[in-house]
Amino acid sequence: MPVITYREALRAAMSEEIERDPNVVLMGEEVAQFNGAYKISEGMLAKYGPKRIVDTPISEAGFIGMGVGAAMLGLRPVMELMFFSFYSVAFDQIFNNAANIRYMSGGLINCPIVIRGPANGGTNVGATHSHTPESIAAYHPGIKVVVPSNAYDAKGLMKSAIRDNDPVMFLENTILYGEACEVPDGEYLVPLGKASVMRAGTDISIIGHGRSIQLALKAADLLKEKHNINAEVVDLRSIRPLDVDTILNSVKKTSRCLYVEESKPFCSVGAMVACLISDQAFDYLDAPVKRLTSIDAPAIYSPPLEKLQLPSVERIYQAALDTLK
Amino acid sequence: MFADLSLNNGTLAPHYYFNLKAFPVTKKPSSSKKPEVTNLGYDARQAPINIKLGQDEKIALYRDMVRIRRFEERCLRSYQQGKIGGFLHLYIGQESIAVGCTSVMGKDDHIITAYRDHGHALAVGMGMNEMMAENYGKVTGCSKGKGGSMHYFDPSRNFWGGHGIVGGQIPLGTGLAYALKYKGLKGACMAFMGDGSVNQGAVHESYNLAALWSLPVIFIIENNGYSMGTSQERSSAGPSLAQRAEGYGMNWAIIEDGHDVLAVRDQVGQALKLAHDKSLPSVLEIRTYRYRGHSVADPDTTYRDKAEIEAYKSTKDPLSVFQLSLLAEQTLTTELIQKIDESARAEAETSAQFAEASPYPSLEDIKKDVYWEIDNPADRKSVGALFFD
Numbered sequence A: 001m002p003v004i005t006y007r008e009a010l011r012a013a014m015s016e017e018i019e020r021d022p023n024v025v026l027m028g029e030e031v032a033q034f035n036g037a038y039k040i041s042e043g044m045l046a047k048y049g050p051k052r053i054v055d056t057p058i059s060e061a062g063f064i065g066m067g068v069g070a071a072m073l074g075l076r077p078v079m080e081l082m083f084f085s086f087y088s089v090a091f092d093q094i095f096n097n098a099a100n101i102r103y104m105s106g107g108l109i110n111c112p113i114v115i116r117g118p119a120n121g122g123t124n125v126g127a128t129h130s131h132t133p134e135s136i137a138a139y140h141p142g143i144k145v146v147v148p149s150n151a152y153d154a155k156g157l158m159k160s161a162i163r164d165n166d167p168v169m170f171l172e173n174t175i176l177y178g179e180a181c182e183v184p185d186g187e188y189l190v191p192l193g194k195a196s197v198m199r200a201g202t203d204i205s206i207i208g209h210g211r212s213i214q215l216a217l218k219a220a221d222l223l224k225e226k227h228n229i230n231a232e233v234v235d236l237r238s239i240r241p242l243d244v245d246t247i248l249n250s251v252k253k254t255s256r257c258l259y260v261e262e263s264k265p266f267c268s269v270g271a272m273v274a275c276l277i278s279d280q281a282f283d284y285l286d287a288p289v290k291r292l293t294s295i296d297a298p299a300i301y302s303p304p305l306e307k308l309q310l311p312s313v314e315r316i317y318q319a320a321l322d323t324l325k
Numbered sequence B: 001m002f003a004d005l006s007l008n009n010g011t012l013a014p015h016y017y018f019n020l021k022a023f024p025v026t027k028k029p030s031s032s033k034k035p036e037v038t039n040l041g042y043d044a045r046q047a048p049i050n051i052k053l054g055q056d057e058k059i060a061l062y063r064d065m066v067r068i069r070r071f072e073e074r075c076l077r078s079y080q081q082g083k084i085g086g087f088l089h090l091y092i093g094q095e096s097i098a099v100g101c102t103s104v105m106g107k108d109d110h111i112i113t114a115y116r117d118h119g120h121a122l123a124v125g126m127g128m129n130e131m132m133a134e135n136y137g138k139v140t141g142c143s144k145g146k147g148g149s150m151h152y153f154d155p156s157r158n159f160w161g162g163h164g165i166v167g168g169q170i171p172l173g174t175g176l177a178y179a180l181k182y183k184g185l186k187g188a189c190m191a192f193m194g195d196g197s198v199n200q201g202a203v204h205e206s207y208n209l210a211a212l213w214s215l216p217v218i219f220i221i222e223n224n225g226y227s228m229g230t231s232q233e234r235s236s237a238g239p240s241l242a243q244r245a246e247g248y249g250m251n252w253a254i255i256e257d258g259h260d261v262l263a264v265r266d267q268v269g270q271a272l273k274l275a276h277d278k279s280l281p282s283v284l285e286i287r288t289y290r291y292r293g294h295s296v297a298d299p300d301t302t303y304r305d306k307a308e309i310e311a312y313k314s315t316k317d318p319l320s321v322f323q324l325s326l327l328a329e330q331t332l333t334t335e336l337i338q339k340i341d342e343s344a345r346a347e348a349e350t351s352a353q354f355a356e357a358s359p360y361p362s363l364e365d366i367k368k369d370v371y372w373e374i375d376n377p378a379d380r381k382s383v384g385a386l387f388f389d
Helices: A006-020 A044-048 A060-072 A084-098 A134-138 A151-163 A211-227 A244-254 A269-280 A303-309 A313-324 B055-080 B095-102 B118-123 B128-135 B169-182 B195-199 B201-212 B242-248 B261-278 B306-316 B318-328 B334-357 B363-367
Strands: A003-005 A024-028 A053-055 A076-080 A114-118 A144-146 A168-172 A180-182 A196-199 A204-208 A231-235 A238-240 A257-260 A290-292 B110-112 B189-194 B217-223 B251-255 B282-287
Touching: A003 A006, A006 A024, A006 A044, A006 A076, A006 A151, A024 A060, A044 A053, A060 A076, A060 A084, A060 B169, A060 B201, A076 A151, A084 A114, A084 A168, A084 B169, A114 A151, A134 A144, A134 A168, A134 A238, A134 A269, A144 A151, A151 A168, A151 A180, A196 A211, A204 A211, A204 A244, A204 A313, A211 A231, A211 A257, A211 A313, A231 A244, A244 A257, A244 A269, A257 A269, A257 A313, A269 A290, A290 A313, B055 B095, B055 B118, B055 B128, B055 B318, B055 B334, B095 B118, B095 B189, B095 B217, B095 B261, B095 B318, B110 B169, B118 B128, B128 B334, B169 B189, B169 B201, B169 B217, B189 B195, B195 B201, B195 B217, B201 B217, B201 B242, B217 B261, B242 B251, B242 B282, B251 B261, B261 B282, B261 B318, B318 B334
Parallel strands: A024 A053, A024 A076, A076 A114, A114 A168, A144 A168, A204 A231, A204 A257, A257 A290, B110 B189, B189 B217, B217 B282, B251 B282
Antiparallel strands: A003 A180, A144 A238, A196 A231
16 A cells, blocks of 8 residues: 555545546645645645636735635635644634524525644744634534544544535644555545544543644554553544543543643633543543643744653653553 | 626726725725716616516515514624623615626526625515524524524525625635536535635635636625725725735626616626636625624724714715605605505514514434434444544
């Protein structure tokens, strides 16, 4: 099976969907002539032309809102935010318009838009460029939120997101763009809302999303190697819809849970998951659900300190041991 | 005249549209004053788009304006009786704009507006029953009671709302125009906003995108002089609102006679032609006036006095002006005027009865119309929970 990067997987997904559906258009800052700030769309302008691959001005409220309007009339715009952090500039268009238009029209209007871009820290770009807004986005009924942790999922989830008739926030990760794994050629879909058990285990469930899953897998190796602990690693892949069953089944099996994510702790996805476990699997727990997040402050610039602020293999390993005490 | 403009090069057009001396920034809204320079020789009735109007079509324009006013007067009564929640933004005084603009729409032309949306909704053909029921929060409302007075929609009539955030609908309107152009349709979007919208960043971003990509969108500023309770001179810099289009190389015009439904038709018709034929955007500032407060619950005495309202009503009321004109040319008779009025009142009264008799949405309805997939379970592709307790 071919091994391709997360970046190439995203490009393949968007290209296949552009070829499949004449209403799909990719728009964003630097996506066309510049070949993409992170080269996700490299070569796509040459292949599909300026009608399908559109450079926008730096004008997030304007072009995201424009995409919402175009989606209302039947296009399927894929809007790239150079950094997902810039969603804040388009907040009204995303969360008042895209999220609410179906509801406020009594179901008369759909908004099949995908808003995508990297949402992560760890690259020393400071607090303005390091937002991890998955819980903020998922807070809004009407919105779907997807956070792929690897190339295979990135492709399959992107194709599903583009075909989805509801607005999807698709949160990528600059650190993962160059990470590769086996990805089959051609058509496959990963449905939104289906978690993936990345590693089966019996002693603790390490649940999370995004790049934290890659770190958790390494931490699980360490736990096995040093303490013969069998950790199960569950990648949610999709925050809303959420695979509650897989979460509960894992926790019922292991009786312990550590939720790992790059977000800040307050009202995080992990907080929601801990609440669900408490409601629905309390009797199975042998320890309180533990969460590991970024340290609760704006993203620090200082490169060695930013490493410490984010989840790391070492921090996950330690938190898992704490949960198992 | 519009078509004579040198396009997108900042060239000013003939003085009727652009002579800024005609529209000085005054302490009173200019809409209640006679311009210093009048539109000498211009008679909207003689414009090609209006000359071809048959008697029935003129009567229909008049009837639509009357229906809007009577509907809103009935809304006001219901609001005062506590039947309608939230806000009620009345369009009374501005009827000529929605009716004039929508009367020139073709099958691929679309509109979107802000929260003062009753006039536009009726003008595109939505029914009073579904509108009043929406105001009452009833399940028979046009949005099943989920949107309220500010959020009417009817995509089947090319009407895309009804939006609550000042200026927030303008990028959407730009997107509708983008989609029309993308699909190769000979249509345009009229994106309506109030004078309070023009200082929102999203509006300027939309101007830039529309001009940059030659989108068939007409930005229509219904300038009633006040953004809520703050006059234009206290909120907006520059000699006029429409002139800001120059910065984007866009065509622009001021329609001083916004109370004249035929003048509105003429000017908007020309902008629409420009959008259809050359896919060019325009900014039109239409001078108008609202008789009621921003929302009827808002005090209306802190920023203007009654005399100002009366002065406008007595000289520029859109219904009265058109009525007199049609009477003079014998298109209307006093009997017909009375009949139209009675019919509109009865229609509005019926809508209130319909709304009153309709049921509220159920508790289960709260979670419907959130996700397309939940409402179409047979076609659902995703799995997992979309709602949480």
